[in-house]
Amino acid sequence: xxxxxxxxxxxxxxxxxxxxxxxxxxxxxxxxxxxxxxxxxxxxxxxxxxxxxxxxxxxxxxxxxxxxxxxxxxxxxxxxxxxxxxxxxxxxxxxxxxxxxxxxxxxxxxxxxxxxxxxxxxxxxxxxxxxxxxxxxxxxxxxxxxxxxxxxxxxxxxxxxxxxxxxxxxxxxxxxxxxxxxxxxxxxxxxxxxxxxxxxxxxxxxxxxxxxxxxxxxxxxxxxxxxxxxxxxxxxxxxxxxxxxxxxxxxxxxxxxxxxxxxxxxxxxxxxxxxxxxxxxxxxxxxxxxxxxxxxxxxxxxxxxxxxxxxxxxxxxxxxxxxxxxxxxxxxxxxxxxx
Ligand code: MRU
Numbered sequence: 001x002x003x004x005x006x007x008x009x010x011x012x013x014x015x016x017x018x019x020x021x022x023x024x025x026x027x028x029x030x031x032x033x034x035x036x037x038x039x040x041x042x043x044x045x046x047x048x049x050x051x052x053x054x055x056x057x058x059x060x061x062x063x064x065x066x067x068x069x070x071x072x073x074x075x076x077x078x079x080x081x082x083x084x085x086x087x088x089x090x091x092x093x094x095x096x097x098x099x100x101x102x103x104x105x106x107x108x109x110x111x112x113x114x115x116x117x118x119x120x121x122x123x124x125x126x127x128x129x130x131x132x133x134x135x136x137x138x139x140x141x142x143x144x145x146x147x148x149x150x151x152x153x154x155x156x157x158x159x160x161x162x163x164x165x166x167x168x169x170x171x172x173x174x175x176x177x178x179x180x181x182x183x184x185x186x187x188x189x190x191x192x193x194x195x196x197x198x199x200x201x202x203x204x205x206x207x208x209x210x211x212x213x214x215x216x217x218x219x220x221x222x223x224x225x226x227x228x229x230x231x232x233x234x235x236x237x238x239x240x241x242x243x244x245x246x247x248x249x250x251x252x253x254x255x256x257x258x259x260x261x262x263x264x265x266x267x268x269x270x271x272x273x274x275x276x277x278x279x280x281x282x283x284x285x286x287x288x289x290x291x292x293x294x295x296x297x298x299x300x301x302x303x304x305x306x307x308x309x310x311x312x313x314x315x316x317x318x319x320x321x322x323x324x325x326x327x328x329x330x331x332x333x334x335x336x337x338x339x
Contacts, residue, residue, distance in 0.1 A: 006153060018041060018063070020035060035062075038063040053224075053255070056084060058114055058150075061097050061111035077097075120314070125256065126161060132217065141183075143221065154221075157221075160196065177234060218241070218249060232270045232303075234300060235299055267305075306320075
């Protein structure tokens, strides 16, 4: 297979500053923002300029580099950690940067290593996941898990992309992902750019298509995977897993080991970010619902391990019981993975 990876980048480290592609404005406007301080990075993670678990981890690492240059460590570790609560990649990257800082190591080199490793993990997950895809497949995905959400090919998107390069994908069904529309705005943009055949559907159409069309697999990412395999991902993922089980469709989580949090025993222990109800009642300033009502906006939900057919990491395909397979994946050196 000739490797021609997607050119989309969510962030670029220039050596002096961190440039972020403003994902709030996609797909209609391409605007790059320049972060020169760790506070800029914290604000842009919080405000969804950059989003997606691995991209949040990578950009926070560069935030630490900027903080060190202004002698703002260790304070910046605490500030960056508060930017978003659910994606554990943020804490994972900050812990890693803190260890290097405490040992007097080179923080810029470490942040670049985190980015490179994520890119390589994406490539490997793509290969492992594509092995699970048969010929002429119709695959369903949720939220945005591509180059905009990671340092490379993406997580679940990387599997779709790799399987497509291998000639196995008939089409992808991409959910719009209410209420923030990561699917309609970002995944549709990435699928279009990569010329992967796809159809955009609303979240509530998934059951209908699972019943009326032959869907061969659901591939989604994760923001935090607990030790028992329970997986937090974009709101709506849990319902897709229930629907997939009912229709006997395999349901796969695709995430790097930096998303696996063995210190969190189960899904009930994962903090779920509750975002502003304005994101439900309005869209880009346009009021959708009546004034003065209450709405709810949990940004993530937890899919119980029992509904997950397999968890694909850069170290291979983990199967149930995940408490065993995830621990052994964590203990294994990634170099030992035969690819
Ligand atoms: O709120 P977001 O857009 O940061 O949520 C993103 C997701 O839920 C993704 O599916 C997840 O981060 C995993 S894939 C990179």
